[in-house]
């Protein structure tokens with residue numbers, strides 16, 4: 318047996334959901350550029366789950382169902398009130414809350430295509446409400462219910478901020494949701510698939526995936542990018558800051574990628590949005606610092622920005638708390654996890670690789686007093 322550390326380059330399964338070929342990303346055959354420019358997030362969710370875009374009446378029906386499930390059970394609200402919100406990271410709270418959602422769903426243990434599809438709609442609907450509700454509860458604010466006339470992106474911003482979002486904010490949020498929705502066999506998606514391949518339930522699959530996304534080498538990087546931008550005092554200070562990181566062999570968050578070596582096709586949209594939104598917010602130096610970091614890291618290390626890099630300044634410019642960046646990624650990627658979970662159930666086999674044993678052999682049990 319031979320192993321590939323981190324399973325680099327290993328093809329673990331077949332999927333029809335998204336593909337990465339060179340620097341080209343597609344969702345069910347549609348290029349990400351096409352979808353980022355034109356699609357509503359709800360259409361993308363439908364696409365990922367059904368392998369085709371909806372027509373108008375299918376989209377209306379899908380949106381109606383999503384909206385119908387968005388209002389949370391009041392028990393979830395009181396559950397959040399019991400959290401020590403000063404210490405609990407929102408990703409920890411959301412992971413627990415998503416798991417708790419299963420307690421309110423009579424379909425949780427039902428294992429058939431229709432029930433699993435219904436659970437997927439419920440979870441996708443409720444994740445936006447959960448993130449907003451947690452954020453408002455910890456700020457002592459009233460929890461808001463969604464509004465029927467709003468899109469998923471607009472509803473999230475409304476439920477979070479309590480204000481009607483403007484068109485630019487809704488467009489930016491929608492685009493960010495579309496760009497983060499799915500990404501082949503990334504670590505959290507693989508986690509979800511491994512979990513449900515035991516024929517465990519959908520809630521278990523997405524809860525496991527949230528745990529994997531939380532890590533700083535994956536979705537947790539966006540919050541760390543913002544921390545880095547806040548630490549660097551000015552554009553002129555970027556070079557010295559990075560030199561120290563390079564000297565200490567520390568990683569620069571938001572840079573590099575396991576699969577993309579020629580650049581992440583999603584980053585250019587987030588870069589453009591970052592430039593536009595930081596300018597509008599009167600904080601153009603955030604974009605300038607980001608661009609300088611990207612320029613130096615590429616020159617010195619040959620690494621390019623990934624999806625997490627410019628999303629940090631985009632979310633900051635939308636007035637979002639920095640520790641909510643990864644929960645927002647979770648809202649979007651939930652659609653991809655659910656697509657992969659449904660695909661896994663449709664043609665399941667237990668996922669159980671092997672490990673090459675490198676420990677000692679031939680040891681004998683010794684009584685405790687002799688050790």
Ligand SMILES: CC(=O)SCCNC(=O)CCNC(=O)[C@H](O)C(C)(C)COP(=O)(O)OP(=O)(O)OC[C@H]1O[C@@H](n2cnc3c(N)ncnc32)[C@H](O)[C@@H]1OP(=O)(O)O
Nearest residue numbers: 533534535536538567568569570571572573574575623625
């Ligand atoms: C949505 C997403 O998940 S996108 C990824 C988000 N994560 C990040 O942005 C965290 C920063 N980036 C990284 O840690 C990595 O680039 C990853 C995790 C994305 C990919 O990692 P891998 O493919 O395993 O590459 P690995 O960590 O082995 O790095 C290979 C080499 O490049 C270096 N390197 C990779 N990324 C970085 C970075 N961001 N900063 C500095 N050096 C880096 C490593 O130190 C290593 O150098 P060495 O060979 O001299 O030891």
Ligand SMILES: O=C([O-])CC(=O)C(=O)O
Nearest residue numbers: 499500502503504575624
């Ligand atoms: O694919 C990966 O390894 C990480 C990534 O970019 C994503 O999950 O969007």
